[in-house]
Amino acid sequence: xxxxxxxxxxxxxxEYIPGGVNSPVRAMKGVGMPHPLFIARAEGAHIWDxxxxxxxxxxxxxxxxxxxxxxPEVVGRLKEQVEMGTSFGAPTxxxxxLARLICEAMPSVELVRMVNSGTEATMSAVxxxxxxxxxxxxxxxxxCYHGHSDGFLAAAGSGVLTLALPDSPGVTKGTTADxxxxxxxxxxxxxxxxxxxxxxxxxxxxxxxxxxxxVVPPQPGFxxxxxxxxxxxxxxxxxxxxxxxxxxxxxxxxxxxGVMPDLVTLGKIIGGGLPVGAFGGRREIMETVAPLGxxxxxxxLSGNPLAMAAGAATLRALAEPGTYERLESLGARVExxxxxxxxxxxxxxxxxxxxxxxxxxxxxxxxRSFAEAKAADIxxxxxxxRHMLERGVYLAPSQFEATMISLALTDADLDTxxxxxxDWFxxxxx
Ligand code: KE4
Numbered sequence: 001x002x003x004x005x006x007x008x009x010x011x012x013x014x015e016y017i018p019g020g021v022n023s024p025v026r027a028m029k030g031v032g033m034p035h036p037l038f039i040a041r042a043e044g045a046h047i048w049d050x051x052x053x054x055x056x057x058x059x060x061x062x063x064x065x066x067x068x069x070x071x072p073e074v075v076g077r078l079k080e081q082v083e084m085g086t087s088f089g090a091p092t093x094x095x096x097x098l099a100r101l102i103c104e105a106m107p108s109v110e111l112v113r114m115v116n117s118g119t120e121a122t123m124s125a126v127x128x129x130x131x132x133x134x135x136x137x138x139x140x141x142x143x144c145y146h147g148h149s150d151g152f153l154a155a156a157g158s159g160v161l162t163l164a165l166p167d168s169p170g171v172t173k174g175t176t177a178d179x180x181x182x183x184x185x186x187x188x189x190x191x192x193x194x195x196x197x198x199x200x201x202x203x204x205x206x207x208x209x210x211x212x213x214x215v216v217p218p219q220p221g222f223x224x225x226x227x228x229x230x231x232x233x234x235x236x237x238x239x240x241x242x243x244x245x246x247x248x249x250x251x252x253x254x255x256x257x258g259v260m261p262d263l264v265t266l267g268k269i270i271g272g273g274l275p276v277g278a279f280g281g282r283r284e285i286m287e288t289v290a291p292l293g294x295x296x297x298x299x300x301l302s303g304n305p306l307a308m309a310a311g312a313a314t315l316r317a318l319a320e321p322g323t324y325e326r327l328e329s330l331g332a333r334v335e336x337x338x339x340x341x342x343x344x345x346x347x348x349x350x351x352x353x354x355x356x357x358x359x360x361x362x363x364x365x366x367x368r369s370f371a372e373a374k375a376a377d378i379x380x381x382x383x384x385x386r387h388m389l390e391r392g393v394y395l396a397p398s399q400f401e402a403t404m405i406s407l408a409l410t411d412a413d414l415d416t417x418x419x420x421x422x423d424w425f426x427x428x429x430x
Contacts, residue, residue, distance in 0.1 A: 068408020112280030118267035119147025143213035143370030208253035272310030391420035
């Protein structure tokens with residue numbers, strides 16, 4: 001595959017950008033690439049790199065592009081808004097429209113504040129929880145990633161996990177001293193933390209379906225235990241639904257599993273491919289946010305018209321009848337194809353899937369936690385990834401990320417991916 005232009009662009013990027021990329025996982029180091037692919041354009045579920053190589057995409061820009069690229073409603077609303085103005089630093093009807101859509105869709109959300117990234121959303125939600133409770137400790141789960149604000153960079157998942165940096169330089173001891181780590185799905189561990197420090201815990205934050213150690217679903221009773229312990233000890237339960245929001249159900253994981261958080265953070269899909277984040281939840285908690293309350297939070301481009309237009313158009317398209325049945329069907333077909341290919345070759349793998357997000361782990365499994373995810377054969381995943389790329393299939397360049405299914409995938413796309421995976425497992429790589 002000719003990737004000469006990507007190589008040249010990467011050499012130039014290294015002159016101006018740390019590591020030549022604006023987010024570490026894009027460097028594709030986790031899959032042994034000499035340089036990342038530079039993408040030129042996308043349409044439907046296909047992307048083209050700058051050398052003209054075409055791929056069926058299963059990354060969806062890490063989640064936002066659940067409709068695929070070029071959806072007429074999204075593009076139309078963006079074009080219309082660009083002509084009217086891209087940013088005013090003042091309220092617009094668009095942010096009311098998106099806020100209403102979110103509040104109507106998400107059972108736990110009574111008030112919602114827009115921000116510009118998932119990191120901002122989780123950072124703000126934790127500040128609000130600390131302000132509301134007057135407490136300082138925050139419980140997070142090992143392997144979950146909530147963006148890169150200091151308090152979370154303690155055995156985080158996603159980029160930090162992929163770079164095998166369990167902690168980040170620059171994060172102070174004081175900051176992580178208020179972060180308590182528990183293994184994902186470890187109800188007993190969480191119970192013990194509450195027994196020891198319950199009255200100091202401001203919040204428990206988690207991905208209700210983990211996507212940043214690869215996909216790890218909640219074990220039966222885990223979300224309920226988080227809810228019950230937070231209720232009993234007066235802590236705020238925060239569902240980080242930056243990935244799962246509008247992906248695993250119209251109302252997110254809280255609807256799919258029937259467990260209501262006190263606060264929820266959103267991002268990705270609600271911006272339809274534009275920079276976005278949001279945090280929201282119970283009215284009495286959200287009313288503490290400035291200017292109504294005294295917990296400060298702000299942002300120049302919060303609620304910016306372009307992200308609001310793209311986000312509202314995306315949610316309106318997702319609200320169409322049959323959307324989540326189709327996402328479930330697409331996800332199941334991908335999962336079944338992978339299981340069949342591995343089984344035919346007698347290769348022990350684990351496929352974890354919730355709706356339209358899944359991960360193929362190169363280990364026997366089960367994979368219910370970060371410790372178990374780490375047992376995956378990263379070198380095998382990297383070789384599989386490169387094989388799939390050669391066959392025109394673009395997967396997340398890390399074993400510890402999620403395959404993000406989009407509605408734009410066609411039967412032909414799924415057949416292409418299944419054939420390529422089947423050849424991998426049947427051949428030397430499998
Ligand atoms: P951003 O700040 O990247 O918009 O969102 C941070 C974030 C928060 N919460 C969850 C559950 C997330 O998955 C993320 C970001 N996800 C990663 C991929 N798993 C973004 C990709 C990247 O870092 O380049």
